[in-house]
Amino acid sequence: xxxxxxxxxxxxxxxxxxxxxxxxxxxxxxxxxxxxxxxxxxxxxxxxxxxxxxxxxxxxxxxxxxxxxxxxxxxxxxxxxxxxxxxxxxxxxxxxxxxxxxxxxxxxxxxxxxxxxxxxxxxxxxxxxxxxxxxxxxxxxxxxxxxxxxxxxxxxxxxxxxxxxxxxxxxxxxxxxxxxxxxxxxxxxxxxxxxxxxxxxxxxxxxxxxxxxxxxxxxxxxxxxxxxxxxxxxxxxxxxxxxxxxxxxxxxxxxxxxxxxxxxxxxxxxxxxxxxxxxxxxxxxxxxxxxxxxxxxxxxxxxxxxxxxxxxxxxxxxxxxxxxxxxxxxxxxxxxxxxxxxxxxxxxxxxxxxxxxxxxxxxxxxxxxxxxxxxxxxxxxxxxxxxxxxxxxxxxxxxxxxxxxxxxxxxxxxxxxxxxxxxxxxxxxxxxxxxxxxxxxxxxxxxxxxxxxxxxxxxxx
Amino acid sequence: xxxxxxxxxxxxxxxxxxxxxxxxxxxxxxxxxxxxxxxxxxxxxxxxxxxxxxxxxxxxxxxxxxxxxxxxxxxxxxxxxxxxxxxxxxxxxxxxxxxxxxxxxxxxxxxxxxxxxxxxxxxxxxxxxxxxxxxxxxxxxxxxxxxxxxxxxxxxxxxxxxxxxxxxxxxxxxxxxxxxxxxxxxxxxxxxxxxxxxxxxxxxxxxxxxxxxxxxxxxxxxxxxxxxxxxxxxxxxxxxxxxxxxxxxxxxxxxxxxxxxxxxxxxxxxxxxxxxxxxxxxxxxxxxxxxxxxxxxxxxxxxxxxxxxxxxxxxxxxxxxxxxxxxxxxxxxxxxxxxxxxxxxxxxxxxxxxxxxxxxxxxxxxxxxxxxxxxxxxxxxxxxxxxxxxxxxxxxxxxxxxxxxxxxxxxxxxxxxxxxxxxxxxxxxxxxxxxxxxxxxxxxxxxxxxxxxxxxxxxxx
Numbered sequence: 001x002x003x004x005x006x007x008x009x010x011x012x013x014x015x016x017x018x019x020x021x022x023x024x025x026x027x028x029x030x031x032x033x034x035x036x037x038x039x040x041x042x043x044x045x046x047x048x049x050x051x052x053x054x055x056x057x058x059x060x061x062x063x064x065x066x067x068x069x070x071x072x073x074x075x076x077x078x079x080x081x082x083x084x085x086x087x088x089x090x091x092x093x094x095x096x097x098x099x100x101x102x103x104x105x106x107x108x109x110x111x112x113x114x115x116x117x118x119x120x121x122x123x124x125x126x127x128x129x130x131x132x133x134x135x136x137x138x139x140x141x142x143x144x145x146x147x148x149x150x151x152x153x154x155x156x157x158x159x160x161x162x163x164x165x166x167x168x169x170x171x172x173x174x175x176x177x178x179x180x181x182x183x184x185x186x187x188x189x190x191x192x193x194x195x196x197x198x199x200x201x202x203x204x205x206x207x208x209x210x211x212x213x214x215x216x217x218x219x220x221x222x223x224x225x226x227x228x229x230x231x232x233x234x235x236x237x238x239x240x241x242x243x244x245x246x247x248x249x250x251x252x253x254x255x256x257x258x259x260x261x262x263x264x265x266x267x268x269x270x271x272x273x274x275x276x277x278x279x280x281x282x283x284x285x286x287x288x289x290x291x292x293x294x295x296x297x298x299x300x301x302x303x304x305x306x307x308x309x310x311x312x313x314x315x316x317x318x319x320x321x322x323x324x325x326x327x328x329x330x331x332x333x334x335x336x337x338x339x340x341x342x343x344x345x346x347x348x349x350x351x352x353x354x355x356x357x358x359x360x361x362x363x364x365x366x367x368x369x370x371x372x373x374x375x376x377x378x379x380x381x382x383x384x385x386x387x388x389x390x391x392x393x394x395x396x397x398x399x400x401x402x403x404x405x406x407x408x409x410x411x412x413x414x415x416x417x418x419x420x421x422x423x424x425x426x427x428x429x430x431x432x433x434x435x436x437x438x439x440x441x442x443x444x445x446x447x448x449x450x451x452x453x454x455x456x457x458x459x460x461x
Numbered sequence: 462x463x464x465x466x467x468x469x470x471x472x473x474x475x476x477x478x479x480x481x482x483x484x485x486x487x488x489x490x491x492x493x494x495x496x497x498x499x500x501x502x503x504x505x506x507x508x509x510x511x512x513x514x515x516x517x518x519x520x521x522x523x524x525x526x527x528x529x530x531x532x533x534x535x536x537x538x539x540x541x542x543x544x545x546x547x548x549x550x551x552x553x554x555x556x557x558x559x560x561x562x563x564x565x566x567x568x569x570x571x572x573x574x575x576x577x578x579x580x581x582x583x584x585x586x587x588x589x590x591x592x593x594x595x596x597x598x599x600x601x602x603x604x605x606x607x608x609x610x611x612x613x614x615x616x617x618x619x620x621x622x623x624x625x626x627x628x629x630x631x632x633x634x635x636x637x638x639x640x641x642x643x644x645x646x647x648x649x650x651x652x653x654x655x656x657x658x659x660x661x662x663x664x665x666x667x668x669x670x671x672x673x674x675x676x677x678x679x680x681x682x683x684x685x686x687x688x689x690x691x692x693x694x695x696x697x698x699x700x701x702x703x704x705x706x707x708x709x710x711x712x713x714x715x716x717x718x719x720x721x722x723x724x725x726x727x728x729x730x731x732x733x734x735x736x737x738x739x740x741x742x743x744x745x746x747x748x749x750x751x752x753x754x755x756x757x758x759x760x761x762x763x764x765x766x767x768x769x770x771x772x773x774x775x776x777x778x779x780x781x782x783x784x785x786x787x788x789x790x791x792x793x794x795x796x797x798x799x800x801x802x803x804x805x806x807x808x809x810x811x812x813x814x815x816x817x818x819x820x821x822x823x824x825x826x827x828x829x830x831x832x833x834x835x836x837x838x839x840x841x842x843x844x845x846x847x848x849x850x851x852x853x854x855x856x857x858x859x860x861x862x863x864x865x866x867x868x869x870x871x872x873x874x875x876x877x878x879x880x881x882x883x884x885x886x887x888x889x890x891x892x893x894x895x896x897x898x899x900x901x902x903x904x905x906x907x908x909x910x911x912x913x914x915x916x917x918x919x920x921x922x
Contacts, residue, residue: 033779318494
């Protein structure tokens with residue numbers, strides 16, 4: 001690896017302006033799942049394209065059936081070709097009432113431990129994270145006049161809502177986007193001090209179910225007992241999804257799922273993971289889920305079923321004695337290797353249909369369908385990246401699994417034939433998808449520095 | 462009974478203006494359960510007081526801790542003293558999208574069978590119903606110069622939200638409101654052609670439960686399986702409330718509940734009640750609830766448990782992979798004779814608490830607590846009323862039970878020592894508490910005429 005201390009010094013000296021650009025991006029409420037924010041999604045894409053052009057790249061906003069893509073290319077140099085992927089869309093900010101500040105007006109909030117939080121929706125997922133890479137590239141160009149290798153950028157705007165346009169877009173642009181490896185910045189560090197490269201991701205099946213019983217909401221005094229209550233049916237459905245010992249009760253759900261490899265189990269046993277702290281950090285003390293399996297195994301290696309939302313009947317203040325005619329829920333499954341998302345979806349739908357009374361009905365809507373993926377752990381790019389991370393953080397970088405799902409990784413493997421390198425600087429307590437989402441200022445600062453080192457290392461890999 | 466045909470002819474000739482006044486009252490969106498409509502509730506009270514003054518009564522709006530009461534007195538004459546009770550508040554109009562017209566802009570909608578519907582929130586419950594009595598009194602005064610007996614009026618504005626102010630108000634005004642009998646117009650006819658006096662009402666326990674697990678919504682990929690999901694816990698709670706054969710599963714729930722008196726069962730067996738039509742009218746075919754009990758017994762004589770609303774997590778369009786920290790439900794019980802509402806509430810709360818994991822919590826809010834009531838069926842007032850109704854409708858009036866709850870009836874018995882006469886002209890398909898609530902024009906017209914006859918009959922009872 002070369003000496004990049006001049007670039008690192010420049011990053012340190014100019015962090016303020018790098019933070020201002022991130023703030024500008026967070027201020028755009030690019031919520032992809034809600035059609036009301038479509039203009040903001042386009043605005044975020046245009047902001048990014050303009051930002052990349054300002055640092056000498058060729059960049060454009062590409063229209064899709066959904067929210068637009070941003071594609072950019074650095075001027076041709078010798079050395080490998082990498083593709084950096086990020087997403088400019090964010091989760092909805094609700095419940096808004098639980099935020100301590102405006103979700104789309106980022107603020108710096110100093111903490112008692114000396115850390116400073118960047119608070120705002122997308123501060124971590126994924127605007128803060130993707131800007132660590134953009135700012136590293138900018139710093140490189142500012143000091144050296146050019147990047148040390150060839151970089152393409154792909155930013156999508158539908159990661160938080162199923163990435164529907166991605167597969168067709170990758171298919172159409174496979175030649176343009178081909179690369180030796182794909183860099184993704186959407187994951188966490190191992191702990192506050194230890195950087196990590198993530199090599200396992202879970203798949204996702206997202207389903208919205210709508211149960212309909214009577215043809216209208218009914219008066220519970222006039223029809224109670226005798227008329228089927230849709231909320232009661234939904235309660236029965238939800239309750240049926242988990243067994244009494246915490247497993248998922250859908251027939252065939254665990255088909256093809258292997259027990260954890262003893263070598264990996266031994267590796268994880270050595271990790272400094274504190275199960276009690278993991279739970280107490282979120283206000284809990286008793287692990288849920290499958291009896292007899294550790295929390296770490298459950299969140300990293302076991303498939304899951306979670307109710308993400310549900311609603312039925314009268315939900316406003318006060319009381320209304322109706323028998324709801326309709327009840328709905330959003331339910332998602334995290335999948336591990338060996339599970340076929342289409343089979344899981346079919347098994348779930350069969351399971352639900354069997355619980356619906358014959359004079360009622362149920363409909364299903366898809367919100368994502370992707371298998372689990374794992375990445376090889378022995379390539380030259382991975383090795384170079386781990387070395388660069390270890391130098392920046394002055395501690396050995398970890399190779400980690402994760403419980404999350406980044407469906408795009410499978411798409412890159414399939415469409416571009418490229419493996420991904422998942423490097424992230426998020427911390428466990430970033431509250432992504434929750435009120436008061438934050439990104440540590442040190443994640444941002446040292447994240448930019450880390451990418452400077454990785455760009456240099458990859459250019460020689 | 463006297464000849465009141467001059468008054469009845471006057472009602473027929475002036476129905477238009479009587480309808481206009483009802484429309485004016487419906488236009489005031491007096492939703493009591495939502496604090497945002499508090500001014501409208503007061504406006505409805507003031508409208509009623511002004512209307513009663515305009516027909517020569519002494520009327521005033523009385524402030525309470527909640528929405529105001531309207532109290533009025535007719536000029537003293539010889540004869541019995543009756544108290545008419547009604548409520549000017551209405552249920553919320555949501556789901557608004559399911560209305561075919563504006564909920565608070567009443568319209569007349571002619572039907573293929575020759576009936577005309579008065580459509581609007583409160584058209585039936587209780588504005589249309591209470592105005593049948595007001596307009597009967599007005600017609601009496603317009604033709605005869607005075608009412609044939611002494612009438613007091615009490616209109617409350619919290620019937621749809623628990624009648625919290627009623628008990629203290631009745632206690633404070635017991636001397637002022639004392640009467641020989643209480644007239645209530647908030648019930649249905651037996652069928653389209655057969656008027657009815659209702660002599661049984663079920664009690665009500667309304668509870669809102671809030672289950673809290675983690676201290677914030679969590680990312681399902683990072684915490685799935687291991688962190689308790691509040692929506693899952695709520696699903697388990699809801700599912701646990703009913704047994705597999707449709708009964709209520711709470712320990713002790715049926716304590717003190719008697720099986721239906723064989724004499725009443727025989728009477729009900731003879732009623733022209735079509736169970737299949739009852740269900741098909743609401744889009745269903747299979748009776749829910751307790752196996753082996755008829756639909757009529759279930760809706761009139763059996764206690765019930767219904768989920769009136771529930772919500773948790775992300776409920777907007779799109780998808781959000783959160784593990785909800787909080788889940789809530791509104792649940793109500795209809796009680797029959799022999800059930801103590803406080804014991805039922807305690808049994809319910811114990812049942813729920815036993816299902817909450819030790820590191821989660823549940824809280825309860827009250828929305829109503831009243832026992833079932835039944836009225837004597839052998840009094841002179843009842844006899845006179847049945848006779849007047851039979852004359853107007855040219856068919857024998859029915860003595861009916863009902864599945865609904867009118868908690869105020871118990872209060873009248875306790876506070877004023879007066880039994881109530883429940884006379885109503887609602888039809889089974891009025892969609893009260895639902896979108897497109899309606900009151901038949903014939904209910905309104907013949908309801909007014911019926912009250913004219915009842916006022917005359919009661920004056921001689």
